[in-house]
Amino acid sequence: QSVLTQPPSVSGAPGQRVTISCTGSSSNIGAGHDVQWYQQLPGTAPKLLIHGNSNRPSGVPDRFSGSKSGTSASLAITGLQAEDEADYYCQSYDSSLSGCVFGGGTKLTVL
């Protein structure tokens, strides 16, 4: 059971917009700790997509955007492409656990 809750799967057709939620609590996201998002393509290491809730590292397409509100965060992907098919993880810090925590991951399927 992950500290941060993500839907196990989401799907969308090419060109569509999808969102992936990450729900936490008052000891992590709700405590003001930032949220990061990672993309893990099949058989590869995770790659940073978003840091500090909404900041994209250089090289990450602006089709990817992040937001945070209250005890939750969201990753939005617009103009869905086949190569976006991957697992996506959110990450934050939990004050009660005194450590970094990840969501359980969401598998994105491009129909």
Added chain:
Amino acid sequence: QVQLQESGPGLVQPSQTLALTCTVSGGSISSGSYYCSWIRQPAGKGLEWIGRIYTSGRTSYNPSLKSRVTISVDKSKNQFSLMLTSVTAADTAVYYCARDWPGTTNWFDPWGQGTLVTVSS
């Protein structure tokens, strides 16, 4: 461009110690503050943060693993190391090292390619 590469035995016997090394290339970890985290992922499952080390030597560990984990740094070799004692089958996973960036909440970038460690007799 900084790259990280994990290395170590792919098979460890139960109750023994898992020892992995993370070699950093494309930059010196001695130049300024440099943080490294270890993260693992059992097959088909999610990510679990193991712990981090600063080049000053200060460490921070996942409380659930703290009693068994030691992370160290060798600046002369541009390497970080992970030791996990008293391993069981539950420790079988792909182990990643990643550069750890301090912020309001730390983030990890880039990641090594990962190394699979199987705990089995």
